[in-house]
Amino acid sequence: MAELVLTKLGEAVVSHAVQRVSELLIHEATSLITVKDDVERLQAELRRMQCFLKDADRKQEQDERVRNWIAEVRDVAYDVEDVVETFIIKVDSSFIKVIHLRRIRNRISFIQARIKDIFESRLNYGIEFAGREQGSSFPEAEQQRNSRRSCPYDDDDDDDDDGVISLERCVTALEAQLLKEEDRVCVVSIVGMGGLGKTTLAKKVFNHRKVRQHFDCFVWVFVSQQYVPKDVLCEILVQVKGIQSHCAGGNSEKSRQRRDLLEETNSEKSILQKFEEHELINLIKDELEKKRYLVVLDDIWRIDAWNRIKGAFLKGKKGSKVVFTTRIKEVAFSADPYVAPIEPPFLTLEESWELLRRKAFPRDIFGERGCPPNYEKLGKEMIKKCGGLPLAIVVLGGLLRTKNLLDGWKKVERDVSLHFNNFKSQQQYGVEEILALSYHDLPYYLKPCFLYLGGFPEDWEIPSRKLIRLWIAEGFIPTPRTGEMDETMEDIAEQYLQELIDRCMLQVGKRDHTGAGVKTCRMHDLMRDFCVSKVREENFFEIIEQHQMNMANPGSSVQGLASTRSRRIAVYLDRDRDLDRGAPWPWMDQVCPHLRSLLCFDVGDFFLPLSNKNFRLVRVLELWFVRPSDKFEVPGEIGNLIHLRYLGFRGAGMSTYLPRSIGKLRNLHTLDLRENYITSLPKAISRLTRLRHLLLPSHWVDDSTIFKCSKCHFRMDNLRNIETLKYIVDETLIRYDAVSKLTNLRKLGICFQSDKEVRTVLESFTPAQLGRLRSLTMIMQPKDHSFPSLKLLSGCHALSKLSLYGKLPEDSYGTLRFLPVSLTKLVLARSEIKRDPMTVLEKLPDLRFLQLGKQSYVGNEMVCSADGFPRLETLQLFSLSQVEQSWRVAKGALPSLKRLDIKWIPKLRTIPEDLKFFAKIRELNITREHSSFKDDEAEQGKDPPETSERPHTYWQSHIESSERGEATRLWSRANPSRINT
Template sequence: MQMAKKCGGLPLAVIVLGGLLSTKSSLVEWERVLGDVNSYLNKVQSHQQYEGVNEILALSYYDLPYYLKPCFLYLGNFPEDSEISKRKLIRLWIGEGFIPTLTGPGDTKQRLTEQVAEGYLEELIGRCMVQVDRRDHTGISGVKTCRMHDLMGKLCISKAREENFAQVIQQSSMWIDGSAASSSEYLGGSHSRRLVIHPGVHLQYHKAHWACITFFKKLVSKNNPQSSSSSSVESNWVEHVHSNLRSLLCFGGILPLSALKSSNFRMLRMLEIPVVGASDEIIVVGGLGNLIHLRYLRLDAVNRDITLSSSIGNLRNLHILDIKRCYLVRGSMGMISRLIRLRHLLLPYSMRYNQNDFRIDKLKDIETLKNIEASVLIRSYDALHKLTNLRSISISFDGVYYNYNDDDVRRVLGSQIVQSGRLTSLGMFIYNSEAGFLSLESLSSCHSLSKLVLEGKMKFQQQQGLIHLPQSLTKLTLWFSEIEQDPMPVLENKLPNLRFLMLGWNAYVGSKMVCSAHGFPNLDTLQLSRLSDLREWIVEKGAMPSLKKLSIEFLGSLKMIPEGVKFVTSLKELEIEGMGNSFCEKLQVKNRIEGQDYYKVQHIPFIAFH
C-alpha cells in the first residue's frame, strides 16, 4: 500500500511496479524494493510526474536479471508504437546471440533455444515491461505480437545509448545540413555495433552502386514526393559507423545497398534493408557475397522486381533468409542451395528461376519453408523424404508453371515431411490447376500440427476426408474446397481444441449450415467469407460458448443473422462486410429505432460495418 500511494495515481507506474513486485517472493525482497522506491519516486512526490515515471521505469530495468537486459534493450530498436512480431523478435534475439546455446541434436537444440527465447519474452511481459498486442490461437497463452509503451520505448533507446548497445536514428532526432560534419557528429559519437534506422531517415551513398539507379538522391526525389521533409545523411555517414558493425536494421528508412560494400560492414551478422529503385526497374541485388558472417538477412522490395546475384551463395553462415516481402524474385535461386546452415527460408509468392538448379534437398537443417513451389520438392532429389526437420511449411501448386495433377498432391501429403509428425504448421495452395485433395488420411499422423491452411477442391466424400484432421489443430483455414455437405458436424466433433476457423471462397457450397449446442467449446474466432450458396445458418443455444470474434463477409444469399447469436454472450466483436443493405439495417439502430434483428446482437460491445 505504501508503494502504491507513492505512484501518485500514475497507471504506468503502478503497472510496472506491480510487475517488478511479482518477481519477489519474500518480505525481505519487498522491503528492499520499498527502499529503492522511496528514493526513485521522490520526483513523483515533488509533482514532477513525467520524470517520476521515468525513474520508476529505470528501477524496473535495473532489477532485470543480466540475461533479460539485452533482450529488453533490443525492443527499443523498433519504431514507436509499432506492432512487433514475436516470431521475428525471437529470431533476431537468437541471431544476435542473446539466447544461450543448448546441447543436443541439431533440431532439438534449436527448438529448445526458441523455447528459452519465448520464456524470456513471457518474463518481460510478466514484469509489465512489454505489452501483449495480439495472441495466437495455440491455447497456451501464446503471444503473436507485442508492443512497447511509448515511455518504455524511450527508456530503451536512452539506456541503449548509455550502454552503447544500439544507435537508433530517428527522423525527429536528426539535424542534417548535408555536410560530412553533421553525419560524423551524429554517428561518430557511438561505439555501438548495432545501427537501427527508422522511417523517414534517408541515408545516401554517392559512389557507383549496383542496386540503385544512377544517383540515389534523384531516386528518392522521384519516388518520394515528400522526401524533402525527410531527414537525410550524406555519403560520408558510412565512414563514421563502427568499424566492426554487427547489426544493421533499416525499419522503413531508405539506405542504398551499395553502401554495404564498405569495409565497415564486413562483420555484419544481422541485416534488414529495403531494396529501392524505379517502379519499372528490375533491381540486381548483388555484392552481398562479402558479408560472409551474416546469420540473418531480410530484403524488403514491395512492388519491386529483384534479381539475386550468384554472390548470395557465399553466405554460408546464414540461418535466416527472408525475401517474402519482395514482389517478384528472379536470378540465381540455385545458389540458395549452398546455404547449408539455413534454418528459415521465407520466399515470395512470385518467383522466376530455373527449378532444376534449386536443390532444396541440400538444406537438411531447414525448419521453416514458406511459399515453396511443389515442383521443387517433387523434382529435387527426394527432398520430400529428406527434409524431416521441417516444422512449418507452405507449398504452392501453381498450374501456370507446372502441370500438376491429383497424384502430385497425394505425393506431398504422403511424404515423410508430413508423416514425420514434426510439423506444427502446414499450408497447401492449389490454383490455376485441376488438381485437388483426394484424401486427407495422411494428416491423421500429424499429432503436433496446430495450424492448417488448405486451398483447393476436396475431391472426396466428407466422411472420408475431414474426419482425418488431427485433434491437435487450433487454427484451420479452408478456401475453394467446394465441400457439398455441411462441414460443421464433423469439425465440431473432431476438433475440440480449435480456436480459429475460416471458411472462405466457396469452401462450402451447400445452402444450410448448423452450429450445434456445445459444439466448438474453445473456438475464439469464426470467419465466414464468400460462401455464395449459404442461405440458412442455424446457431443452437450453447454453441461456441467461447467465441469472441465473428466475421461475416460477402455471404450474398444469407438474409439474416442467426437467432442463436443472441445466446453467444462471450462475443466481443462482430464484423460485417459486403452484406446487403437489408441485412445490415436489421442490425442497426437508426433515429432511435432498433432494426428487426438488433436484439440478436445488442450484447456485442463492438460492431463494425464495412
C-alpha cells in the same frame, strides 16, 4: 541510473562473446586452424572473467571504480569477437599470408595482456569469485528456464483493461463533451504527464457505445514529437476513405475484412505521398464535409503540428469533434480556448494499491482471505514513491509479479527506498526510478533483448516473429540444452518475450488466433524513452534520423560515429524530406568500423554500398519497406558479408534476380524475401547450410485465384537446419528426396502443380517429422486437380495451423474426419465441399479460428449443433455463394465465440436467432454485395439478455456495402439478427 544496470549487460556481453567464440571454433575450424590454441586461450580467459561479474554487481553501486572495471570487461569481450571474426574474413577473402598470421597473433597477445591487467585489477576493488557455473556459456540457464516455465501467475486479464482505475469521472466528462451538438468543429484536449492514462482514457471513450452511435466517421492517428505532417494527413485520408479499419487505441490495423486490398492500400498511400500538403488538406476536407466525424490525434507535442493540418477540419456535420492527447497545456489551450481540457487525476493511495494488486497478482491467488497484511504493507510503502502515476505502478506490479515469496517483496522494497534516496528528484513522480529499478531487476539474459527494442521507431508495432529472429541472429538466445530436441531457440525467445510482457516492460499489440500468442508488441512512449536513454548510455544502438544525414552540417552527430564503439545502427527515414534515394547515403562512410547490425525503417529506393569496409562484420541487415521500390536491387557485394545471420528485404517489390554471391553467406539463419517478384532463385542458395528460416517470394494474382512462387534451382536437401519454409514449389521438395532430410521442419508452405505430387511429398515425411510440424499451408495450383485423402495428415500430432487452398477429394466430408485434433486454426478455400462440413469440424476440441473461404463449401445448408465448436472464438464465412438463410445455430453451440465475420454471401438473409444468447460475442462484421439482410423495424432496439458473466457487453457491427461504397460501424444493444444499414 546507468551504473545500476551496467553489470548485467556486461555479463550478457561476455556470455555472448564466449558463445560466439565457441561457435567459431566449431564452425570455422578450418579457417582458425593456425590460431586455434590462441583463440581457445582467449575463450578460457573470458570464462574466468565471467565468474567475478556477479560479485562486481553487488559492489558497483557503492564504487565507481567497479563500474569502470565492468565497462572494461565489456569492451574487451567486444574486442575478442572483432579480432576472431576479422581474421576469418581475411582467410575467406584470400590465401592466408604470413603477415596476416603475425598481425592476428599480435592482436590476440595484446588482448590477453589487457585481460590479465583487468583480471588482476579486480583485487584492488575486492571483487571475488561468485561460484558461478563455468561450464556453460549461459550460466544459470537451467534455473532461469525453470523460473520461466513455472511463472507463478497466469494473466487472463483483458489487455485493454490494464491500468484502467479511477477514470469514471473523466470518461463521463469526455463523453459529454463529444456528444454536445455544437455548430462548429470543437477540439477537446486530454492533458497530463506521460504515463497518467491519457491514451487509455481516449481509447475507452473512442469505443464507448454512445460515441459509436453518435458519429459516423472515426479516425485515430498517432502524432508524436517527430511527426511528419504529410504522413499524418495521408493516414487520416486513408482512414476516412475506409480503406483501413479504425480500431481502439489508434493502431490503424489493416482491416481483416479487406486483406485482399492490401496492395491497393499501399499503392494509394504511395500515390498520396506525391500530393502537396495543401492538396491533402483539401481532399480530407471534401471527404469530411458531409460526415459527423471523431478524429483522435494521439500524443501532440507542439501547436504547430495542429496548425499545419487544422485546415482539414474546418467543416463537418454538426457535432463533429477532434480530440487531442498532449502533455503540454499550452497546446490544448491554443487549439481551442473555448473548451476546458480534461486532466486525468493521479491515483489515490487506495486506487494505487488496487492497481498494484491487480498487476502483481493477476489472479486472486489468496482467495477470499484477500492479500496478506504483510504484502499489503510493503506494497503501500512502495506505491507512495510512485506518486499516483499509473504507469509507474503498473511497471512496479510487473516487477513484483516475478517475486514468489515475501522475501522477494522485501528486497524490492529495499531497492526502491535505496534508489529514491540516491535520486531525490521527484519531477517525474517516481516513474524514472521505477523504470530503472525494473530494468535493473531483469536477469542478464533479458537485458540485451530489452535494449534491442530501443532501436525501433516510436509507436512502432513490432511483429513478434521478426523480433524473435532478430534476437537469435544477434546471439541473445542460447542453444537449447542437449536432450531437449523439441525445444527450439525460437521457443526460448518466445519465453523471453513473454517475460518482458509479464514484467510490464512491453505491451501486447495484437494477439494471434488463440488469444494467447503474441502477434505484435509495442512499448509505452515513456518506457521507450527510458530504453533509448539506456541504449545511448551503453552504446548499444546508434539511432540516426534523416535530418542527421546531411554531412555538410558540422553539428551532425553522424560525424562522430567513427569514433564510437556502437555496434548497431537504426535509421529512421522520413518521406517528407528530400533525399536522393537512389544514391548512397553520405553517412555510410562515417559508420563505425564495429558495425554488426543495420536496421532501416521506411525504406524507399535505396542503394546498398556493401563494398564499404564498414559492412564486413555485419550480422543483421533488415530493410523495412513500407511500400514497394522501383529501383531497389541486391548488389553482388552481398556475398562479402560472410558473418551475416539475418537478411530481410520483405516488401521491396524486387523483380530482378538475386545474385549468386548470396551463396557465400554460410552463417545465414534467416532470409526473408516475401512480397517480392523475383521469378527464379539461384542454385547458390544450396550452400546456405545453416539457414533456419527461408521465406521466399510469392504472391496471389488474378483475384486471388492463382498463387505465384519463384522457381527454385537450388537443392533443398542441403538445407537440413530449415525450420520455416514458405512458399516453395513441390518439385523442389521432391528432388533428391529432400523432404525426408528436413528433420527440423516446423512450418511449411508449399505450392503443388498436380495432385500426385501431394501424396509424394506427404508420404516422404517420416512419422517423427510429421510429429514436429506445427503449421502447414498447401496450395493446389491447377483448379481441376484435387488434394488426396487427408488421412496422410492424421500423424501430425503437433499441428496447430492448417490452411488448404484447393479442391478436396470427392468424399470431402469423410476426409475431414482425419484432420488432427490438435488444430487451433483451420482455413479452407476452393475446397468445393458438397456436404455440410460443420458437423465434422465442430468436433475439433481445440479449434479457435475457422475460416471457410471462397467456394470452400458449395452446399446450401449449415448447422452448428449443440455443444459444437466448444473453443471456437473466431468464425469467418467468405464468398459462400450457395449458402442460404437456412444456417442454423443450436442453443449451446459456439459457446466461446467472440467474433463473427460474414463476407459476400448473397443468399444469406438473416443471422441465426440464437446468436443473441451468446454472452461472449463482441464483434459482428458483415460485408455484402447486395442489400439482402432483412430490416425488421419491430425488432430494432431489442436488448440481448443480460448475463452475470458479462452484463455490459455490447454488439459491434461493421456493415459494409460494396454496392453503395459505404462503410459504417454501429454499436448497439439491438438483436444482431436484424441489422441496421
